[in-house]
Amino acid sequence: MSAVMVGERSVASTKKVILEVEDLVIDFRTRHGTVRALNGVSFELRAGETLGLVGESGSGKSVTSLAILGLLPRNATVVRGRVRLNGVDTLGLTEGELRKLRGRVMSMVLQDPMTSLNPVFTVGWQIGEAVRLISGGDGASVTRKVIDLLRRVRIPAPEARMRNYPHQMSGGMRQRSVGAIALAGPPQLLIADEPTTSLDATIQAQYLELLREIQKELGLTVIFITHDFGIVAEICDRVAVMYAGRIVETADVFQLFDRPSHPYTRALLESVPQLGRTDRLRSIPGQPPAAGETIRGCPFAPRCPLADDRCRTADPPKVDVSVDHWALCWRAS
Amino acid sequence: MSEARQMTLLELDHVSKVFPAAHVGFGPRPVVRAVDDVSIDVRAGESVGLVGESGCGKTTIARISLLLEKPTTGSVRFQGVDVSHGSGRQLKHFRSSVQAVFQDPWSSLNPRLTIASAVLEPLIVNRQLGGRERSARAEELMRAVGLEPTHLKRYPHEMSGGQRQRVAIARAISLDPALIVLDEPVSSLDVSIRSQIMNLLKDLQTQRAVTYVTIGHHFASVAYVSQRIVVMYLGKVVEDIGVADLERARHPYTQALLAAALPSHPSSRGRPLPVKGDLPSPYDIPSACRFRTRCPYAMQICAEVEPQLVGPVGAKVACHLYPAATTPVSRPSRATSPA
Numbered sequence: 001m002s003a004v005m006v007g008e009r010s011v012a013s014t015k016k017v018i019l020e021v022e023d024l025v026i027d028f029r030t031r032h033g034t035v036r037a038l039n040g041v042s043f044e045l046r047a048g049e050t051l052g053l054v055g056e057s058g059s060g061k062s063v064t065s066l067a068i069l070g071l072l073p074r075n076a077t078v079v080r081g082r083v084r085l086n087g088v089d090t091l092g093l094t095e096g097e098l099r100k101l102r103g104r105v106m107s108m109v110l111q112d113p114m115t116s117l118n119p120v121f122t123v124g125w126q127i128g129e130a131v132r133l134i135s136g137g138d139g140a141s142v143t144r145k146v147i148d149l150l151r152r153v154r155i156p157a158p159e160a161r162m163r164n165y166p167h168q169m170s171g172g173m174r175q176r177s178v179g180a181i182a183l184a185g186p187p188q189l190l191i192a193d194e195p196t197t198s199l200d201a202t203i204q205a206q207y208l209e210l211l212r213e214i215q216k217e218l219g220l221t222v223i224f225i226t227h228d229f230g231i232v233a234e235i236c237d238r239v240a241v242m243y244a245g246r247i248v249e250t251a252d253v254f255q256l257f258d259r260p261s262h263p264y265t266r267a268l269l270e271s272v273p274q275l276g277r278t279d280r281l282r283s284i285p286g287q288p289p290a291a292g293e294t295i296r297g298c299p300f301a302p303r304c305p306l307a308d309d310r311c312r313t314a315d316p317p318k319v320d321v322s323v324d325h326w327a328l329c330w331r332a333s
Numbered sequence: 334m335s336e337a338r339q340m341t342l343l344e345l346d347h348v349s350k351v352f353p354a355a356h357v358g359f360g361p362r363p364v365v366r367a368v369d370d371v372s373i374d375v376r377a378g379e380s381v382g383l384v385g386e387s388g389c390g391k392t393t394i395a396r397i398s399l400l401l402e403k404p405t406t407g408s409v410r411f412q413g414v415d416v417s418h419g420s421g422r423q424l425k426h427f428r429s430s431v432q433a434v435f436q437d438p439w440s441s442l443n444p445r446l447t448i449a450s451a452v453l454e455p456l457i458v459n460r461q462l463g464g465r466e467r468s469a470r471a472e473e474l475m476r477a478v479g480l481e482p483t484h485l486k487r488y489p490h491e492m493s494g495g496q497r498q499r500v501a502i503a504r505a506i507s508l509d510p511a512l513i514v515l516d517e518p519v520s521s522l523d524v525s526i527r528s529q530i531m532n533l534l535k536d537l538q539t540q541r542a543v544t545y546v547t548i549g550h551h552f553a554s555v556a557y558v559s560q561r562i563v564v565m566y567l568g569k570v571v572e573d574i575g576v577a578d579l580e581r582a583r584h585p586y587t588q589a590l591l592a593a594a595l596p597s598h599p600s601s602r603g604r605p606l607p608v609k610g611d612l613p614s615p616y617d618i619p620s621a622c623r624f625r626t627r628c629p630y631a632m633q634i635c636a637e638v639e640p641q642l643v644g645p646v647g648a649k650v651a652c653h654l655y656p657a658a659t660t661p662v663s664r665p666s667r668a669t670s671p672a
Contacts (some may be wrong), residue, residue: 205592
């Protein structure tokens with residue numbers, strides 16, 4: 001029955017904006033003082049779209065996703081900005097109201113399936129827990145739903161596998177089981193935070209293929225957090241590149257690979273080794289600013305080959321490169 | 334000693350490594366055959382990459398090559414001398430000629446030692462150098478890896494991940510080793526730092542004529558610092574291939590690994606993946622050809638006869654699609670049966 005509902009929803013809402021993040025600024029209180037984790041992040045997400053949120057550690061990509069899910073840790077403060085999911089400002093919701101959204105409207109898959117799954121419960125029980133919380137039902141109907149979900153994530157012999165404990169499964173199967181929990185709603189918005197980083201190459205490729213199929217089946221909207229442009233090229237429709245708590249460039253995926261306009265995006269794309277190429281890799285000198293470091297002007301300026309005095313003193317403007325493609329850079333055009 | 338032998342730097346000869354596994358219930362204690370009858374030759378000046386997925390035995394091979402692990406059977410020869418059964422003094426030459434760089438620069442440096450002590454330790458142990466010579470050498474090493482002599486006074490926690498990995502590399506090259514084993518040298522680093530370290534490794538290779546054995550799961554990164562790739566699957570070598578020949582890879586598993594490499598542009602997304610299913614458990618390895626359960630070309634013979642690794646160095650393959658590999662051998666099956 002849920003499949004029908006989902007089908008209708010996805011048809012009705014093609015191109016509808018379901019998520020709007022507006023000028024989000026988030027601070028963390030730490031032992032070393034206040035650290036700005038996000039510094040004015042804005043983006044929109046349309047139903048059925050896959051957005052790649054790309055950045056290195058500390059760039060703010062995971063904080064962005066935690067803010068969307070209402071899972072920010074206690075030492076975080078939203079300084080300003082808004083997160084609107086289906087028009088509702090989620091930052092103003094109570095924990096009880098957020099709980100109603102998690103699992104049903106939005107859900108998340110994390111990097112390491114070993115830490116997302118509880119080792120002392122069977123995988124079937126853990127998927128069933130999500131089913132019970134979301135839609136209730138008696139034992140038999142929950143079991144049926146669990147088997148359905150395991151089948152959906154292509155786990156062979158689901159009737160037997162649901163009785164497995166996490167350690168009895170391979171890494172790929174564990175990560176797919178975590179996916180089954182995330183799909184129990186099924187949600188409209190799925191946030192995948194580096195779900196394939198701990199997987200082997202062939203298993204990763206199989207996982208991405210599966211994600212693409214399920215997304216099509218369910219009309220899911222996906223935010224895929226990654227540091228790997230290869231994954232972006234493989235499954236994303238749009239890309240937002242993050243650096244030091246800001247989105248520095250966003251564009252359609254083809255546009256971004258064809259015409260990267262921020263010097264950071266360009267350098268990252270050229271620094272990845274490709275098979276069949278032996279020429280020297282482009283490398284970005286220096287390292288990203290440390291958390292809490294005071295930044296004047298463009299945060300990338302100290303590592304940027306094009307930086308001039310203006311970049312080092314004044315905040316870079318948002319420059320439109322073409323339709324739906326902009327870069328936060330004085331030198332972009 | 335033949336000429337070819339003299340040129341061989343490191344030789345793993347029919348090496349196997351068996352680890353006991355956790356005992357469950359009654360019956361014989363299960364074992365994991367992490368490496369099963371693997372022979373690899375590394376010639377001087379030639380860098381070899383070892384790729385494969387978890388459980389393929391590549392890290393065990395790295396540890397055996399460093400003698401951090403003794404092979405259960407088989408032997409390790411370095412410059413023609415069997416080192417796998419030596420100890421103490423006999424290994425002094427080996428220990429100073431073979432160095433390692435590990436994945437995690439956070440755990441490979443002692444947090445209580447300054448960078449100077451970390452970099453100089455091998456020199457103090459192995460060379461009789463005076464204080465002034467030593468500090469001159471330390472400064473030279475820092476420059477060689479792109480750091481400043483002032484970094485020598487720091488402690489590891491005062492440095493970034495990329496800088497620490499540079500320190501680990503400085504320590505590894507301090508004795509001018511003939512061979513450096515690099516186990517996932519860039520995996521724990523941020524994307525923008527990885528290329529810095531890969532370029533550094535490549536520069537050092539040309540400047541110092543050092544041979545690398547690089548272990549990694551990211552095919553393109555390993556290929557970048559190697560001339561030859563050895564592909565492993567569940568404890569076996571399935572293909573040995575020159576980096577320049579990768580487009581003509583013959584083993585279906587190598588082809589699958591290459592197809593699984595992520596695209597460099599969205600126009601080449603969604604390529605068909607010639608592999609199916611999950612990695613088998615290392616406790617329950619498929620009989621005969623281990624890849625047959627995931628192989629799109631699996632035939633009857635693949636379940637019956639173990640394919641042999643045949644061909645010259647840089648063009649070896651173990652697959653029944655290539656008739657030379659099919660020669661039957663009388664070796665008892667080594668799979669541990671639960672019965």
